[in-house]
Amino acid sequence: MNLADMLTYADIGQLSNIANYYDCDCKRNSKHDLIQSILIKLGRRDFFEEQIGQLSVSDLRFLNSLVFDARGGYSLEELTATIRHASEEEVVVEKKGKPIKTESPRETVARYRRSGWLFNGFTHSTKYTFQVPSDLKHRFRDVLGAKLQDALQHSPEPTAYRDEQGLVSTDMLLLLKFVEGHEIELNAEGFMYRRYQQQMMSSLHITEPLISKGAWRFGYGRSCTEYPDRFALLYDYAYARQWIRESGSRLVLSDRGRQFLGEGNQVSVIQIFRFWLRLYKGAVPNLSSLVYWISQCAKDWVTTASLYESLGWLIRPFYYDTPQTIMDQRVIRMLMHLGMLRIGESEQSGTVIRMTALGLKAAEACLHIGDSEDLLH
Numbered sequence: 001m002n003l004a005d006m007l008t009y010a011d012i013g014q015l016s017n018i019a020n021y022y023d024c025d026c027k028r029n030s031k032h033d034l035i036q037s038i039l040i041k042l043g044r045r046d047f048f049e050e051q052i053g054q055l056s057v058s059d060l061r062f063l064n065s066l067v068f069d070a071r072g073g074y075s076l077e078e079l080t081a082t083i084r085h086a087s088e089e090e091v092v093v094e095k096k097g098k099p100i101k102t103e104s105p106r107e108t109v110a111r112y113r114r115s116g117w118l119f120n121g122f123t124h125s126t127k128y129t130f131q132v133p134s135d136l137k138h139r140f141r142d143v144l145g146a147k148l149q150d151a152l153q154h155s156p157e158p159t160a161y162r163d164e165q166g167l168v169s170t171d172m173l174l175l176l177k178f179v180e181g182h183e184i185e186l187n188a189e190g191f192m193y194r195r196y197q198q199q200m201m202s203s204l205h206i207t208e209p210l211i212s213k214g215a216w217r218f219g220y221g222r223s224c225t226e227y228p229d230r231f232a233l234l235y236d237y238a239y240a241r242q243w244i245r246e247s248g249s250r251l252v253l254s255d256r257g258r259q260f261l262g263e264g265n266q267v268s269v270i271q272i273f274r275f276w277l278r279l280y281k282g283a284v285p286n287l288s289s290l291v292y293w294i295s296q297c298a299k300d301w302v303t304t305a306s307l308y309e310s311l312g313w314l315i316r317p318f319y320y321d322t323p324q325t326i327m328d329q330r331v332i333r334m335l336m337h338l339g340m341l342r343i344g345e346s347e348q349s350g351t352v353i354r355m356t357a358l359g360l361k362a363a364e365a366c367l368h369i370g371d372s373e374d375l376l377h
Contacts, residue, residue: 003042003133007035009122018116038116042136052143057313061086061286062108063117064144064314067137068289070368073121073129080105085285085316145296152297153306155352161344164206165356168234168338169267171204175234176257178203179244184251191226192251201231206337216320219283220330229329230337237275273338273362280330283318288366290314290331291340295355295363298341304332304351335359 007015015034019026026037042048055063065082066074074082083105103111109130112118118130184196192200194210201207208228211217217225221236238244243257253261281287293311308327315323321330332353335341340359344352355363 001131001133002135003116004035004039006119006122006131006133007038007116010119014113014119017114021114021116042116048139049143052140052147058083058087060144061314061316063140064289065286066132067141068286068292068366073126073131075129076106076109079109079118079130083108145293148293148297148310151306151310153303153349155301155303155346155349157301157354158344158346158352161342161352161354162336163339163342163356164337165339165358166269167205168230168272169269171206172234172238172267172272173261174204175200175238176243176253176261179251180253180258180261186246186249186251189226190246191223196251197227197231201228204231206230219318219321221279229334233272233276233279233334233337236279237272240275269339269358270362270365273340276334276338277366280334283321284315284326284330286314287331290327291335292363292366294331294335294341294353295360298353298355299360301344301346301352301354303346303349304328304353307353338362 007018010018012029012031012034015031015038016028018024018038019028019034022038022041024034024037024041026033028034052060062083065086087102087105109118113130117132117136119133121127121129121131178200182196182199184200185193187193197210208230211226211228220229221232222239223235224232226232227235235244238257239246241256241260242254243260245252245254245257277287277291284290290311293314294307297307297310304327308324312323312327315326317323318326332341332343336343336353338359339356340362341353341355344354346352
């Protein structure tokens with residue numbers, strides 16, 4: 001439902017609040033005048049861009065979360081939780097000896113109702129939920145997309161770059177075949193001993209250093225604590241598809257995995273990509289939007305430094321991972337492993353990246369992936 005439709009259903013009290021918020025010049029006792037005045041004011045591109053430009057980083061994070069959420073409505077609890085996650089650390093400013101606190105999440109929701117970004121549902125079953133006008137979502141995405149381009153530094157194509165297109169699917173099959181052909185022992189915690197990890201990775205196209213003992217790792221899948229990032233993704237995907245099974249102290253190929261290999265099926269990289277989005281969203285809740293914005297910013301070669309300058313504000317730290325680490329290792333490097341982007345080195349520009357055609361296609365689908373959707377099937 002677009003803004004015009006929601007304004008039609010809104011009561012005159014909320015319309016007056018919105019008109020006051022934007023300082024509209026109209027009769028406050030005429031619903032028709034209120035609606036027309038609000039639509040004219042918000043319909044001006046320069047005014048809308050000015051409003052977006054005045055938003056805080058917390059506001060931008062919050063609206064970005066809503067824009068990339070496919071759900072049609074939100075409860076008050078869901079909105080306040082999203083606001084808390086999007087907010088900067090609480091800043092307390094002393095003024096005349098009295099502390100001034102930032103607005104509460106409920107106050108933020110009230111402000112968004114006054115500004116026409118949030119409306120209550122209009123039926124008996126939806127009156128306690130909140131909705132965002134669809135056209136405001138699209139316009140916000142367009143304006144933010146243009147804004148993100150400002151800090152980008154483009155680069156000529158590097159003389160050499162790393163491209164792993166197709167390798168993650170091939171390595172998934174190689175992993176299954178290795179499990180089928182070897183007796184693999186698991187330790188007391190249910191993980192492969194390091195020698196088996198090394199042997200298995202040696203059979204793949206892409207190898208990674210083993211995890212150093214004592215490294216603090218969690219939040220990126222069930223096996224990320226003991227296995228390197230790419231290998232952990234392959235392992236977790238195979239386990240989730242029930243192609244492999246941890247049977248006591250052994251890792252074995254399941255009947256389903258044996259059937260999959262026997263039928264000569266190919267592994268869908270898009271399915272692995274969607275699984276990765278679900279696997280990492282606990283640590284990076286706005287991962288889908290990050291992938292989309294990276295795709296919009298890196299259609300041509302751009303420096304990773306300027307990309308982080310454009311998008312770094314969207315990323316919140318996750319325990320031991322800084323926003324920079326999340327961008328470089330958890331997002332960009334994993335996108336490369338999935339064949340979604342290329343990474344190169346330029347003498348003039350340093351590290352540069354560019355999305356692949358597959359990456360652009362996959363990122364476009366992020367617009368339609370909701371948090372509650374099952375991304376495995």
